[in-house]
Amino acid sequence: MGQKVLFFGDAGIDDAVALTYAYLSDDIDIVGVVADYGNVSRVQTIANVQYLAKVFKFPSGVRIIGGAENPMTGEQPIFYPEVHGVYGLGPIEPGTNAGVIENFFEIVKIIEEYQNELIIVNAGRLTSLATLFLLYQSLMKKVKAFYIMGGAFWVPGNVTAVSEANFHADPIAVRIVLTYAKNVTIIPLNVTDRALVTPEMVNYIDYKGKAPIIKPILDFYYHFYKSRNPSILGSPVHDAITLMACVREDMFTYRTLPVHIVLEDGTTARGQSIADIRTYIKFDEQEKKHRIAFDFDYNFFFRDFMTVLTGETFT
Amino acid sequence: MGQKVLFFGDAGIDDAVALTYAYLSDDIDIVGVVADYGNVSRVQTIANVQYLAKVFKFPSGVRIIGGAENPMTGEQPIFYPEVHGVYGLGPIEPGTNAGVIENFFEIVKIIEEYQNELIIVNAGRLTSLATLFLLYQSLMKKVKAFYIMGGAFWVPGNVTAVSEANFHADPIAVRIVLTYAKNVTIIPLNVTDRALVTPEMVNYIDYKGKAPIIKPILDFYYHFYKSRNPSILGSPVHDAITLMACVREDMFTYRTLPVHIVLEDGTTARGQSIADIRTYIKFDEQEKKHRIAFDFDYNFFFRDFMTVLTGETFT
């Protein structure tokens, strides 16, 4: 039996790689997938998850849940088709779903069913997760831990000079989650930007034949990253490494610090995540702190990712 | 059959007066009450609604629902026991409820059951309501109309010089609701501050004996208002007049205008509601506008309120 995971994401390429890992790993049991707005619209991300559910043969008990449609900022979300493709899964056309799915509140049953053994992995915007801390704060105490892909600590962002996309898109939601959630591990760009899957890795995984859609989506993804930065060696799999973190704790080096989120609208700093690393600062005992992955062991990542995705033991 | 109303409130004195009106009126059927944090904590407001359910003999089908526990600002809510009493109902000790009630998502069933004929009256903070516009935007299109107690347009606020308590406590939620909701009527302090129930009115209602707790709670309320402003003639029943609005449309004078909410933190202006009344401004056709009650007919209010609460016809 693997770790029960409720996965929040926006069902883009990144998320699909993470779900591929889960599909092929014995250590992770996905018990539900929440599809939020994000890289593409919610109506599309739900369709994407339905498509992925077929590809990865989700057991019947796995719930597909519609999450937030818009951020707490009151803005229309901005989509990035140039990064993730028109439908969010690179070259794949996942079809569209039939009608609107609004069933977010089914999440309550999942959390109750798996209480105290459930981990929430949040790979996309934090809007949906934040609503639960406003409405179901007692219930949320039954979640064992939270792994959040987001932020950038003392390294460049990917939307502005200092801000990462998930935190930038809804900093209000990030502030709510970081105010109320316990047992949080943040997997920021410090780590995820360097969790590169190279074309060689993709080709070998494809050759082994276990990971059904990894090649078309990561080829597409790499093409985007390469066009932006010709010297990049592979595609960063932000969401996959965040999912891996909940079962591969030793892969990372952490610091546990208070986290400040910049809310200032319309600027470079919006969504910036700040952790005070001054050695002479003493934090208040009461001050809320979160575990942040500042670094990781790439070789550990490489071996584990390849082992799981090929079925061959890499050592 | 009366108008089906789903009532969001913080179960303070104000809300109790509104529910008294609903209890005694044939024109309103309360189908559910959402208890949010607000003047007191959520755990207390739920207990208060449970107490009021007994007092007002709620039919078995009427749902009591726990709403938001905290605002979207990430702050701890500030309570005002000096205005509403320790428990929120003036001198009344409503007891406490047994255990946590977190059942917000049952609201989906209510909206579906009464779709297209349901009015939501929001008398407290807007946090709970705002989450629905993030998560269930299609569902919310099935609500016939929204009546919101909040804001102050070109008149003083009650928390700062310009800001009303509901809008000030969670301006982020207000912005979300006003961005997405359709068929909104705002009942601001312009009206509610002047919807005064005098001690004479209270005594007469009490003498007629139909309104069970109106005297102790409004006596308490008046004592507070009188101590702050010795020349005040009665207690403003903010929430009751907002509820009345959904069945007494003619009582008010409206203007339909775009509404801007100030978010700036920590200042006088936070939560201010601004409507542009310059006669020479032409709004964009596309710009979202809301109906705002700028004025009302006090005599209409007096007659209707007294008629319903005493069972005697005032003309």
Place this chain on the structure above:
Amino acid sequence: MGQKVLFFGDAGIDDAVALTYAYLSDDIDIVGVVADYGNVSRVQTIANVQYLAKVFKFPSGVRIIGGAENPMTGEQPIFYPEVHGVYGLGPIEPGTNAGVIENFFEIVKIIEEYQNELIIVNAGRLTSLATLFLLYQSLMKKVKAFYIMGGAFWVPGNVTAVSEANFHADPIAVRIVLTYAKNVTIIPLNVTDRALVTPEMVNYIDYKGKAPIIKPILDFYYHFYKSRNPSILGSPVHDAITLMACVREDMFTYRTLPVHIVLEDGTTARGQSIADIRTYIKFDEQEKKHRIAFDFDYNFFFRDFMTVLTGETFT
């Protein structure tokens, strides 16, 4: 001998009307004019003052001083040629000045020369004035009083729904001035928007022949106001009535209150001036308060303005 006045303005139509009043009044002696950026650029406002100096036969001792070129917000100022004409004086082409004039610091001599009897009337942006409170705070204590055209208290603004142009253009400067200045009287839109000079008044003044350029500039001005609001009866002379205030104190009804300036960028509320008028609020003794003209006597204004500009006694 009249009241010594140092006049800060942006040398638009408004300012020219004010300077016409000063020219024809025995009660005011202009001792210097500071030309700031504002309705038009600083280089143009200096040229305009030089032109007006000839028209109004400024005595040789009257200094023309270049003020601020840009606001403290770091923005490029926005100009409004549709209101004030290409050069700022309606149809008049005042020529351009020869070379840059940067001599702001001569203002120190003026303040020292007339110390304790000098009034500063600020009819434009507050940027220049604000710098003096940062650099010459002791010197500024020698100014007898300040009259500031700006703000809008519980009445609509003229740039946004709630913000007046001078305060909106540089709210940072307004905050500095209101923090440090003593003996301030604010003449806001509450008054100035109703200080209307009708075409009939203009024609009669013109017929009497004492006010050299009043007809072309006020005809131009009225044309603008009329096109925006066909029912308007005349042109509001914001700056003239502010100048008049320093010698016609009895024309106004004042309230003395703390003033809060909204700084929030890029929004409707930016530059809003807020005064708390709630009757039950008790201000801290220490809190800085300013005298604000909430109302005025139009007939007083009419008689005084016409008497001075025609040389005929209006009673």
Place this chain on the structure above:
Amino acid sequence: MGQKVLFFGDAGIDDAVALTYAYLSDDIDIVGVVADYGNVSRVQTIANVQYLAKVFKFPSGVRIIGGAENPMTGEQPIFYPEVHGVYGLGPIEPGTNAGVIENFFEIVKIIEEYQNELIIVNAGRLTSLATLFLLYQSLMKKVKAFYIMGGAFWVPGNVTAVSEANFHADPIAVRIVLTYAKNVTIIPLNVTDRALVTPEMVNYIDYKGKAPIIKPILDFYYHFYKSRNPSILGSPVHDAITLMACVREDMFTYRTLPVHIVLEDGTTARGQSIADIRTYIKFDEQEKKHRIAFDFDYNFFFRDFMTVLTGETFT
């Protein structure tokens, strides 16, 4: 003949070390010192400069100028006596000056006198300098270059997690200067925090006897830094290395980038300086860029500082 330098500072320990360097160096001619509020009040910093003028035997032509008394934020400045001592010069009691000195506008003459060969070194808050860009923008084009001590780029701040003291104290002024100034070099904490003068260096300088007050002030300074961070090896001479920069360009490694200043009030991020270092970003040609010292050669610094302060050649 050395480089003509007009020095803006707050006349604390740091500034005194910088002026010691200037006093003993043939490469720098201080032509004026502007004393702003900063670590201590302006009245004290002026007294300190007067004291230092005697210690360093300022030639009669060197002007002492009073700068800004308060920041553009409208706040009372916060002083840090624990860092710089009660009077700002550690254990030294410099006396007080006689009366108020408000003569900032004499700076105009200095800039005109030395036009096109003058460098402004700004070692303190940027308030005074910013006013010149509002009032004397043409004049400021005659300054050859600006060297500014401030900011922290991708390294911790010294007031908050991310903000340096000069930028944090008046971010409004920083934004003005960086918007309008040309030929700016920023010397941030990246460099200055590592420009350490050790007790051994101090003792040797003292033993050589040329630098009159270096030992008492740097011993005091080191005591503060040591108490905060026991492992620190010396005192960072932020202002001295900024002054040195204008004659020792080769000591540093620069990057030329647009700089964004965070204005958000009351938070960790206020005053943060952000430069986008993402390799794949292409800046607009028109975008204003500044030269930022990201790194320096400590040995170069050591040799130069010791050579100048001891009169002995260090190689």
